[in-house]
Amino acid sequence: MNYKNIKNQRSKIKIVVEINEKIMGSLTEHVLLDYTSIRNFKSWKELFKNPQPLKVDIGCGKDDALIERALHEPHFNFIGIENDSGIAYRFEKKIRRSKATNLLLVLFDAHFVIEKMFDNESVELFSMQFPDPWPKKRHHKRRVLTSPFVKILRDKLRENGEFFVATDVQAVSELALEVVNICGGFKRITQGELKSHPFHTLYEKKFLSHGLPIHYLKFKKID
Template sequence: MAQNTRTVRSFVLRKGRITEAQQRALDEDWFRFGLNLEDGMADFDQVFGRNAPRTLEIGCGMGGATLAMAAAAPEQDFIGVEVHQAGIGALLLGIKKHSLGNLRLYRCDALDVLKQCIADNSLDRVLLFFPDPWHKKRHHKRRIVQAEFAELLRGKLKVGGLFHLASDWQPYAQHMLDVMSAAPGWRNLAADGGFIPRPPERPLTKFEQRGERLGHGIFDLKFIRVD
């Protein structure tokens, strides 16, 4: 893989509250733990120096759940994708704080990462926790879960690989269920073809906590790739 040359000089966690030295340290951390779209198809055996079960998380946010999962499963590898630079900054700090060797990050659109950097049939698990719900009808087309997305993702998972989704916004959760149920090559792990109870292995995410404060329900879905 080509050397990671992108700087993270613009990764300001809170404007005016990060020193030059902290910024330099973040730049160095990005050099070690960041991956770039421009480097194309990734060889993750080389990136992680081993062949281990591999999870891709889309939209890590501030990364609390991502860091907790990576820390709890050192025998597995994690790839986090997030567009928000403050989230990437927080993840970099967390990787260093917890000395995590099993987490790497992309700071870009997950669709581009899936198309350009992830080999077919290579992922064991994909996580999509509390994606932006785009409440207004005219914005629904911006929702990440769409038929084309389900098909793209299916190709990247191994057969038997798991796609775990969660939302606190019932209309989006229902949309996810409808899209995934209609997509070919997937099986819903819920016996009744609906939602599953909140799985204990999913760490409480920042947006889940927010949803709970607002009195929203929590809706989890698990689908596996069957062919």
């Protein structure tokens, strides 16, 4: 992990936090924003009103789909991780308006957050919807779907926990299969077993409305 980049991101987030505090007043309970908040983090149980199984969306963006999922599944606690401060603040406003009490947003690097803030065998589901494919070779290092990262996800998942990937890019689908096979400890849920989900992102709806294919992959953690 590049801690120099983490430090730079901390400075940028601090500036955004200060600006938004002036505009919005005190920050809401829904969002963990700055590096200080993460450093002082103790447990998710202290942040959610009810201790419930965790579902984590990596690169959640600002789409309403995650809010709809949280409202539809009140017996789970949802955590969205977003690295873009502008997107995160827009999404934070939506969360406040929704009054969802089982959804938190973390503005920071997903690798750092998942590795440092989650105990092993503590997460019910990790979802990754339409990750940036970074097709150019010189950008491959920016990809989220890597075998070291998926190994971390596997360790954080509970027994029979699941890892879900949605993408419109065939190469990303193939990459997901490749890195999961390298990691081991997963069983793929077949298309016949894969239940359709009712909460589509705007990006997903656009593709579906044009009849374009979307690849859905779900893997279950096994011993």
